[in-house]
Amino acid sequence: MTATTDVRRAAVAAVAACGLVAGCGTTTTGPAAQPTKVHDQHQGQGTQGQPIDMVKTTEADWQQVARALGRPGKLSADGTVYRVGFPRTDLQVTSYGVRIKPPFALGSYAAFARYADGSTMVMGDLVVSEPELPKVTDALQRRGIAQTAVHKHLLAHDPDVWWSHLHATGRDPVAIARAIRAALDQTATPAPAAPSSPPPLDLDTQRIDAALGAKGSNDGGIYKFSFARKETITSHGRVINAAMGVNTALNFQPTGGGKAAINGDFVMTAGEVQKVIQALRRGGIDIVEVHQHALDDEPRLFYMHFWANTDAVRLAVALRAAVDASAVKPA
Structure with a gap:
């Protein structure tokens, strides 16, 4: 077998591999558009x-x-x-x-x-x-x-x-x-609404901030926190960050009397997944899903959704234990 034959076979294999990846090589802009x-x-x-x-x-x-x-x-x-x-x-x-x-x-x-x-x-x-x-x-x-x-x-x-x-x-x-x-356009997603001031929060935000060791923000009446990974994360050879969605997101929706429903995402390496699950369950927080967001991130990351609806400060304390079980910092 000659070196030329080896090169040709490698080129054919590369083309075949590219054909298996959505977005590898071309992207079209519409049904009648030419590939870009x-x-x-x-x-x-x-x-x-x-x-x-x-x-x-x-x-x-x-x-x-x-x-x-x-x-x-x-x-x-x-x-x-x-x-x-x-x-x-x-x-x-x-x-x-x-x-x-x-x-x-x-x-x-x-x-x-x-x-x-x-x-x-x-x-x-x-x-x-x-x-x-x-x-x-x-x-x-x-x-x-x-x-x-x-x-x-x-x-x-x-x-x-x-x-x-x-x-x-x-x-x-x-x-x-x-x-x-x-x-x-295949969905009923509405046009954007005019910006407005967020409604006040029926939550003890100072105690929630203290429990989580971070400062939350009021987004349309939802009290939100974001934590970024401490290490550099890449996808397809490119750096990605918390603003791209590579973050632990903790959301509090007030449900009255100082209570809140909580939902969001924990970003974790494989070795952190069980530790975060255990911390959440000790705090009475339910697990919704464990999944990935990217196909080739490095290091490999997993995400976990969660749910509970009770005293918001108590939930913040429970969430802090799960945050501390992963290598993240306030974003």
Whole structure:
């Protein structure tokens, strides 16, 4: 066997492998659109095997993306991630008698980051009703947007709602935005509402902050916390951060009398999963799901949704024990 034959066989194998990965090679922008070249996700390492880092951007850099998606986003404080939200204010979802507010667990989003090699990566999560899920799946797959998880965030809830994580990497962020918009158009996701001041919180936020060792924020009447991994996380050879959705998110929805329903996500390495489960159960918190958000993150990360509805300060103490069982810090 000659060296030339070996090279040819390797090239054929590489092409075949690329064909098995959604988003590897091309992304389309619509049913009649021509394929647009995107970055090869399997050649995502920088020089000497170093991950490719994010670069800072401005709001102006993302205006065409905002237009393609039909709504504005928000740039992270460090300028690396442009995140666009699509709250499902149209869905009337209840779980264990609690009416779920959109900022609590019904917020679709797409997070865009630009990289030093000129590529853009998008990670996100779409909240869809059960009848919408097949149509959204088909729309994403037709346009080369990868789905990296399909799961639920809540236990018993009505109507049935699913969450589909998405991923894309390419040279044209507007083409990716149009592909995501095509999937959103398969849902009843409403147009964005005018900004308004969040309602006051019927919670002892000072004691909750003290218990969690962090400062929460009021997002539409939901008290929220975010914790980032302490180590560098990569996907497809590129650095990803908490603003992309790689975070422990703790959400408190007031339910009266100082009580709150809690839901969110713990981000964990494999060795932390059982420790976090045990800490949550010791605090009387139910486990909803254990799953992944990405297909090739490094180190390998898992995410856990949870639920409880009782005294908010007591729940914050229980959540702190689970936070301390994983290598995270306030984001």
